[in-house]
Amino acid sequence: MAALVARLGSFAAAARALDLDPSAVSRSVAATEAQLGFRLFQRTTRRMAVTGAGSVYLERITPLLDGLSQAAEDARGEGGAPSGLLRLTASVAFSEICLLPLLPSFRERFPGITLELIPEDANTDLVANGIDLAIRLADAPRGDLISTRLMQTRYLVCASPGWMAQSGVPDHPGSLAQMACLRSALPGYRDRWIFRKGRDEPFGVPVDGWFLTRSALSLRSAAISGLGPALLPDWLVAGDLRDGNLTQLFPDWQCTATGFSTGAWALYPSRSFLPRKVRATLDFLRAELCNR
Structure with a gap:
């Protein structure tokens, strides 16, 4: 239990993870410390920190605990399916x-x-x-997390046929600077979209507009409703492009708000x-x- 407290940073977090009362976690750690003969954590009313001796101890036992957990899981699942x-x-x-x-x-x-x-x-x-x-x-x-890429993604500037009929089809990404765009309110997405054609140098286009949202689904719905162009991921709009609900405005350009390797x-x-x-x-x- 001490290893979990150290990993989560507090007795309360460990208690939540284990669905226990914090006092039960505290008593368990205190019993471990009494058995070891040294403190694992320094506790005050405001914070908790791992002691030097605790750091050495936890560093040594964590791989052993992980190994025991894995051995038990392998034994339970031997010859069977994941569960x-x-x-x-x-x-x-x-x-x-x-x-x-x-x-x-x-x-x-x-x-x-x-x-x-x-x-x-x-x-x-x-x-x-x-x-x-x-x-x-x-x-x-x-x-500190392990990561593996599941799929590549691309971003596309899309608008509805109704918006295009009313506002015209922009012939260059720079035209977006004079249009009311639908923007994501997420950091890094709301003020500038980046474009690149072939091996040319990328350039940013400042974007503005009256509608912002953190919801990608809402942004897509607003674009389908004809409220303006939006920067949307390909996996989200593939069906709308196929069915004609949306049109990609700059098919010859790569576009993004953060990077081209999302x-x-x-x-x-x-x-x-x-x-x-x-x-x-x-x-x-x-x-x-x-x-x-």
Whole structure:
């Protein structure tokens, strides 16, 4: 339990992860400290910190605990299929468009896995919230989490046929600077879109407009309603482009708001052993999504 407290940063977080009363966690750690004969944590009313001796101890035992956990899981699953509760989080739009259609195949493939899908646009702390796997849409992720790319993504400037009939078809991305664009309120997306043609040098176009939202689904609906052009990911608008609800304005140009190497990345806590259920889910998602 001490290793979990150190990983999550507080007794309260560990208690939430284990569904226990914080006092029970505190008593367990105190009993461990009494048995060891030294303090693992320095505690004050405002903060908690791992002691020097605690840091040495936890660094040595964490790989052993992970190994024991993996050995138990391998023994339980020997000759059988992956099983247990798997908590997966992704953005609301990606969950709706890309993940929910895969559920029938996932259920058929892994009947022993109970999947808890958590659609949310905030980047939740995986460890503190007991989440096994997250899907993030971005350039290559940075940080302490392990990441693997599930699929490449592209961004497209799209508008409805009705908007084009009323406002005309812009012949160059620079024209967007004089138009009321539909903008994502996410940091890095609201003020400038970047374009590149072939091997030419990329250039930014300042964008403005009266409508902003953090919801990709709302942004797509606003574009379909004819309210203006929007920068949207290809996986979100593929069906609308096919059905004629939206039109790509600059098919000869690459466009983005952050970088040209965006993708859908699977992230999971950095640890020595990967649970069988997570490994199986990763392989499934990679196979299903890589050809989108």
